[in-house]
């Protein structure tokens with residue numbers, strides 16, 4: 001009988017939710033959840049989020065990354081999720097996305113602040129930056145390991161995307177939304193101080209970012 005089916009089903013359901021809300025659009029994204037002390041459930045690579053089933057979620061050994069159960073190939077970013085969860089024992093779910101607004105900021109190689117009044121106990125002190133390395137490579141996993149700090153739960157991967165960890169999957173997905181709000185605020189600040197920006201473009205950019213910010217704050 002398949003193990004951890006309920007947890008694997010919730011990873012499958014959340015993948016669909018993230019795809020529906022455009023966080024997993026385009027080139028996708030992936031999830032890693034600690035389902036037991038040394039077992040991590042991850043999304044498979046190159047699978048349609050709308051047909052994904054609990055059995056497609058692969059179980060890995062959190063330390064060795066060897067497959068324990070599952071027919072599919074695990075996500076190429078399994079090393080990122082494993083490092084995130086190993087360093088932060090109080091976090092059980094890690095989500096990686098290429099969400100558009102935050103990924104745009106990731107192109108600028110900026111570090112982001114959480115909005116004023118945010119719960120930093122929950123979110124960590126800030127959104128840190130991991131230097132660029134090609135996605136899915138051991139080089140990226142190593143760069144991430146170097147940048148990882150216990151207690152910092154959200155990172156922009158330069159010129160690539162976002163990764164964050166919550167105590168559970170729902171909390172990690174809430175963080176994904178909040179990262180987009182922080183990224184939108186950062187870009188709005190940049191647009192408002194840019195004197196060379198055409199005023200029509202400026203008002204367009206501002207309204208797009210305001211909308212993105214509101215989506216990020218919505219619960």
Ligand SMILES: [Zn+2]
Pocket residue numbers: 029077096097098135160161
């Ligand atoms: Zn990626």
